[in-house]
Amino acid sequence: xxxxxxxxxxxxxxxxxxxxxxxxxxxxxxxxxxxxxxxxxxxxxxxxxxxxxxxxxxxxxxxxxxxxxxxxxxxxxxxxxxxxxxxxxxxxxxxxxxxxxxxxxxxxxxxxxxxxxxxxxxxxxxxxxxxxxxxxxxxxxxxxxxxxxxxxxxxxxxxxxxxxxxxxxxxxxxxxxxxxxxxxxxxxxxxxxxxxxxxxxxxxxxxxxxxxx
Numbered sequence: 001x002x003x004x005x006x007x008x009x010x011x012x013x014x015x016x017x018x019x020x021x022x023x024x025x026x027x028x029x030x031x032x033x034x035x036x037x038x039x040x041x042x043x044x045x046x047x048x049x050x051x052x053x054x055x056x057x058x059x060x061x062x063x064x065x066x067x068x069x070x071x072x073x074x075x076x077x078x079x080x081x082x083x084x085x086x087x088x089x090x091x092x093x094x095x096x097x098x099x100x101x102x103x104x105x106x107x108x109x110x111x112x113x114x115x116x117x118x119x120x121x122x123x124x125x126x127x128x129x130x131x132x133x134x135x136x137x138x139x140x141x142x143x144x145x146x147x148x149x150x151x152x153x154x155x156x157x158x159x160x161x162x163x164x165x166x167x168x169x170x171x172x173x174x175x176x177x178x179x180x181x182x183x184x185x186x187x188x189x190x191x192x193x194x195x196x197x198x199x200x201x202x203x204x205x206x207x208x209x210x211x212x213x
Contacts, residue, residue: 089130
């Protein structure tokens, strides 16, 4: 088994509260891994440690064979949605993604538009993001996460605000990415969606991660 992400005795505390309690787990490459858990269970903090936004107090986080905080500050090829995607409300969806794409300069305008179209939005729309519905913002967040074709996707509640059809379209997209060898970590509340989509499912409860599928 080739692991895309390995957590080794990962512990994280804020003041006196231990949010992650010695998590040890491997997420296999090329699969979709679901993480179930209520708000406050530690899912988002674990995702932030995987993406390099937080460093654990103890333990190691290894992504794509590199230890976060030692070999690299951030994983080399990752797309993410963590908490609510932050976009500039006075710009269009395309203009927002073009600004983000300018950081690494890995994708063309055409590739940005393709990513927007893949999540069911109009890449040529003049509508400003401030006028978007919650579901449209979520779709744009997914477009941002996939536009650079990362090897790893970390998606925290990507189904928020989506209707049944939208959720199904996102599931189809994630299945397509898995078919191309990408690894997906996805946190969600809806067990039914997760059961059909994910190769493995873990539950996070009070900072403890347990595999249930």
